[in-house]
Amino acid sequence: MKKFIITSIAILGVxxxxxxxxxxxxxxxxxxTLVVNDGQKIVNLDYVTKDDYANGVSSNNVDHLKIFSTGGFQVKVKSATSALQSGSKNIQANTIRIIATAGSDAVNGAQYAQGVLLSANEANLVTSASGGVDKKISIEYKGAGSNTYIDNYIAGQDPTIYSTELTYTIISQ
Structure with missing residues (x-):
């Protein structure tokens, strides 16, 4: 009987x-993703003094853009128009220079454009081979000097305002 049980277990157990x-x-x-700093959605280049017209003015916007990218990317900018209008007068968009620099939490190894002239065509501001999370880019807007806008004030307006919408775009590379 023992042999039968052992044989049965051996057969069934295998x-x-x-x-x-x-x-x-x-x-x-x-x-x-690209987000413009909420407190910097309107940028003013104010010409107030004689020196402003002669030397130009600028607005430095620290941490103006915040980006998230899962890999290499490019940030581009363009103006809605090639000329900023105010009534019958205009100033050419390409008289305004945009300078990109590293923000407080910079993208490692990024290349920043040091003087893109504003245009209705996209211009490359930042290029990076690596991505990042919530990285910051500072943007300086620089208006023309050399009395470029001397004949663009319209009597009775204080101030005369010329404006355009800028579009920032981020694309993978």
């Missing part, structure tokens, strides 16, 4: 071992 494979994929999609 089973088939089976294995199955599973493929695990980590699928990363590109994500780029």
């Amino acid at each position: 089973g088939t071992i089976s294995a199955q494979n599973v493929t695990l994929n980590v699928r990363l999609k590109p994500i780029q």
Whole structure:
């Protein structure tokens, strides 16, 4: 009887071992976001003195842009128009220079454009081979000097305002 039980356990206890494979994929999609600092959505270049007209004025906007990118990227800027209008007068957008620099939390290894002339065509401001989370970019807007705008004041207006909408874009590279 013992032999029968041992033989039965040996026969029943031997089973088939089976294995199955599973493929695990980590699928990363590109994500780029760009946010303009809420407190800097309006930028004014104020010409108030004689020296302002002679030397030009600028507005330095620290941490103006905040980006998130899952890899390399480019930040571009363009104006809605090639000329800023006020009534029948205009000033050419390309008389305004945009200078990008590293913000307080800079993108490692990024290249910053040091003097893009504003245009209705996109211009590259920042290029980076690596991504980053909540990285900051500072932007300086610099208006023309050399009395470029001397004949653009319109009598009876205080101040005469010329404006355009700028569009910043981030794309993967």
